[in-house]
Every structure is written in structure tokens, then in C-alpha cells.
Amino acid sequence: MAPHTEQLTRPAVQLRGLTRSFEGRTVLDGIDLDLPAGQFTALLGHSGSGKSTLLRAVAGLDHKVAGSGQLSAPERVSVVFQDSRLLPWRRVLANVLLGLDGKDAERKGREALAEVGLKGRERAWPNELSGGEAQRAALARSLVREPELLLADEPFGALDALTRIRMHTLLRELWERHRPSVLLVTHDVDEAIVLADRVLVLDQGRVGLDLTIDRPHPRSYRDPLLGDYRERLLTALGVTEDHK
Amino acid sequence: MTTTTTTAAPVTAQEESHRVRRRRGLSPGKRLPASRLIGPALVVALWAVASAAGQLDPGAIPAPWTVLRTAGHLWTAGTLRTDILTSLERAGYGFAIGLTAGVALALAAGLSRVGEALIDGTVQLNRAIPTLGLIPLFILWLGIGETFKIAIIAIVVYIPIYLNTHAALSGIDSRFVELAEVQGLSRWAFIRQIVIPGALPGFFVGLRLGVTGSWLGLVVLEQINATSGLGYMMFQAQNYGQSDVILVGLLVYGVFGLISDSAVRLIERRVLSWRRTLSS
Numbered sequence: 001m002a003p004h005t006e007q008l009t010r011p012a013v014q015l016r017g018l019t020r021s022f023e024g025r026t027v028l029d030g031i032d033l034d035l036p037a038g039q040f041t042a043l044l045g046h047s048g049s050g051k052s053t054l055l056r057a058v059a060g061l062d063h064k065v066a067g068s069g070q071l072s073a074p075e076r077v078s079v080v081f082q083d084s085r086l087l088p089w090r091r092v093l094a095n096v097l098l099g100l101d102g103k104d105a106e107r108k109g110r111e112a113l114a115e116v117g118l119k120g121r122e123r124a125w126p127n128e129l130s131g132g133e134a135q136r137a138a139l140a141r142s143l144v145r146e147p148e149l150l151l152a153d154e155p156f157g158a159l160d161a162l163t164r165i166r167m168h169t170l171l172r173e174l175w176e177r178h179r180p181s182v183l184l185v186t187h188d189v190d191e192a193i194v195l196a197d198r199v200l201v202l203d204q205g206r207v208g209l210d211l212t213i214d215r216p217h218p219r220s221y222r223d224p225l226l227g228d229y230r231e232r233l234l235t236a237l238g239v240t241e242d243h244k
Numbered sequence: 245m246t247t248t249t250t251t252a253a254p255v256t257a258q259e260e261s262h263r264v265r266r267r268r269g270l271s272p273g274k275r276l277p278a279s280r281l282i283g284p285a286l287v288v289a290l291w292a293v294a295s296a297a298g299q300l301d302p303g304a305i306p307a308p309w310t311v312l313r314t315a316g317h318l319w320t321a322g323t324l325r326t327d328i329l330t331s332l333e334r335a336g337y338g339f340a341i342g343l344t345a346g347v348a349l350a351l352a353a354g355l356s357r358v359g360e361a362l363i364d365g366t367v368q369l370n371r372a373i374p375t376l377g378l379i380p381l382f383i384l385w386l387g388i389g390e391t392f393k394i395a396i397i398a399i400v401v402y403i404p405i406y407l408n409t410h411a412a413l414s415g416i417d418s419r420f421v422e423l424a425e426v427q428g429l430s431r432w433a434f435i436r437q438i439v440i441p442g443a444l445p446g447f448f449v450g451l452r453l454g455v456t457g458s459w460l461g462l463v464v465l466e467q468i469n470a471t472s473g474l475g476y477m478m479f480q481a482q483n484y485g486q487s488d489v490i491l492v493g494l495l496v497y498g499v500f501g502l503i504s505d506s507a508v509r510l511i512e513r514r515v516l517s518w519r520r521t522l523s524s
Contacts, residue, residue, distance in 0.1 A: 089441040099427030
């Protein structure tokens, strides 16, 4: 299993001096960052801190943005957006298979839908799905491509609190089964702590805090030991005692 | 005065509790069965009653049964059949050419910047000129035969189809463009799976306007300079004071207009079945 060990040692994502700016305003200011293969990383920051810009740069979606620096990312990258972004004119299965061809594409698509708990909904139209179901379908669409890197841009931001907790469990389960590297952009500190093994805080275009969360999974929101991490992350985000 | 207040009090209380239970519905409610036929049927009924009562001058507005009898005569004599076929052929050719041109130009303008620069402004200019105003020029260019009639109908048809399809193409959600990039779609797959299905609702709006436009163009063309067709038949009837024949012509136009519009609606419902979940 030589290639496997090589995969483990070589970082999946490598950023060196990554700089991005919009109309003269520097959003990312020379970021150096390695994401090891198979690591679940969360990226926290205020709105406007550049976390989405970073994700879009790694996804290769920032054609029109001025910038410099080096960036290497795997070949197979999937992105989950805040909105499910299902095409309303394609049924759920066809949405999952978007951009995928080959003989067992359909079988893989059905498997992915079963994995996210949407078995039997293959022929539904996206309009007929609830918000949580639509986001599950979006997860299936990103999984079916067997990504080495999964980028998620506030994927649960538009869901209600209860659905969000269920989706956290699902995402973590999927990660344990497939082991892609994950970069999860979020503004929710608890979400980051419960899901990720490493949390980065982006502040003024730089990584302000790089925190490894060394607690076993599945984690509970009620775990008191997570409180220390929450404290440190909130401080790094500039939330002091008076704000609470 | 006292009696009215005492009787009014329980009524308002009842209304109050009713208002809490259920809000006043603002939607027009359930659709009546065959609702679109009720209005026209009422008009025909009034027409028949007025004719039977002798309230209408039969020279100006003949009775419905006279019109039907005339239609039967014209049909058995064979003239109505030829006139209808000629008209259908003109409308059909003009519509087919206009549809093809409208879609092709919209795709060219919507999918490439060069195409947009060359086509969009030109079509907008064309749109500003009333198409029926081009008739004299087209007669000079193409002669008074079939070609110029088909050309005019094609122009009337292509403009709404182009405008609506182009607007729909340029209005494709940029989030879907991003999705296509993420999913690694090729340019052709992007056009086929995202751009075209996304533009279909707009295209159908244009198509329905185009269908109506083809009949409108036909009526005008056949009434000013034709030697055959429904419009010609009506024009001749005007010279001989045959108002029943004119009504037959109008009836045929109306039936064709309704049928073609319903056909487009039917296709639209089939093709855009994913939208039904929204409107139902």
C-alpha cells in the first residue's frame, strides 16, 4: 500500500503566500497553509473575513479575482454550497449524476442517494424536497464523484437547528466512510467544534488561530470539555465576555 | 336603538371568533369547470337570441345558423377548403422559418459575446420598425407572390421568439454556471443540460406570442394583397356585401388561433412538467 502512505504524508491542499484582493482591498493576505490528506478541517471567521474567498480559490472558482501565490489541490474536488443548487428541471437522481458519465454512473448515483437517506426519492423533482432533503441530495451529488477533497461553504447555514444537527451526524459519518479531506467553511463555532479535528480562524486575511480538537467522536454539544475550545475560538473571533 | 345594539352584540362576537379561526381567503377560489368556454358560449347564445328575436339586421350580422349554412356551402363547393389550405400553408411556412431564425439567433447572441454584439442590436432595430410597414418594400423586392407573405410572417414570428429566448438565456442563474464549473461540465454539456432547459420557459412565452403573431400577420397580408386564402375570401365578400362569408372567415381564424395556442400550451405543460409542482 505504498501509494496510500504517500497520500497520507503529502498534504492534499498546499497554499503558499496566497493573496487575493477585490478592488484594491486585500481579502487574503499571504496565507501559508497545509491541509493533510483525509483531515476534517473547519474554517471560521466573521462575515467578510475572506473564508469564502479562500474556499473559492481552492475550488478554482475565482477566475476574475486578482491575486498571487501558489496553490495545489487534488484532481477530484467536490463543492457543497450553502444552497443545494439542484437544477429544478432535473429529477433528483439526474441532479446527482450531473457531469458524471460512464456505465455504472446510475448505480453509483442510487447508492449515494441511499447513503444520504434519500432512497426512493430518485424520481422526485427538487421542488418537492424539503430544505434538509435538498441539501442531502447536494451531498450525494458531491460524494458520487469520490472526491479527494470536499469543500463545503456554510452547507447547513440555511437549515433549521434540528435539521442541522442531523446533517452534522450525516456529514461526519460520510467522512468516516470515505475519508476525503474536508474544508468546511462556517460561522458557527459549535458546528466547527463538533465536526472538525482542526479549526482555523481567519482574521484580517490571515490564519489567526490553528486549533487541533483532540476529542473522540461522536461529540456531543453537551460535552463540557468542548467548552474550553469554544472559549478559545470565541476569543480568537473577538467575542469577549461583554458581548455574550 | 337599544334592541339593535343587543342583537348586534352576539353577531359581532361570532364574527370575531370566526375571524380568529380562519382568515379571509384572497385567492379567486376553485376554477369553474370548462371556465374558458363559458364567456364565448354566452356571446354566441346572446347572438342567437337577438337574431331569432329579429333585433339584428341580417345584412350586417347574419344569424349564427346562416353563418354555419354558408360555411357548409363554401366547404362543399371546395372554395373554403382551398382557401384554408392556402392560408395554413402561408402561416405554417412563415412560422417555421420565424421559429428557426428566432431560436438560432437567440442561441448565437446568448452564447457568444461576438454573436451578441452582431445580432442583438440589429434585432432590436428590426423590432423598432413595425413589420407591417415593411410590406411595400418587400413587395418591390420579392414580388407580390407567396415569398413576400411568408417573409413578413417569418419576421412577425421571429422577433418575440428571439427576444424572450435571448432574455431567458442571458438570465441563467450565475450560481448554476458555477455549479457547472464545479461539476466539470464541458461547454457543450453545460449548454445542453443547463442553458437550454433553463431558457425553455422564456422560449415558450416567445413561442406563444409568435403563434399569435403568425395569424395576425396572415390576416393583414391576405386582406391587402392576395389572390387566394381566407383573407382574400373575406375581402371579396366585402365587395359583394356577403357579411355571412366574412363571419365564416373570422370564425376559421378564431378556431385556428385557439387550436394553435392550446397546442403550444399542451407542449409547454409536457416539457415544463417540473414547474407544475410550483403552480399546483
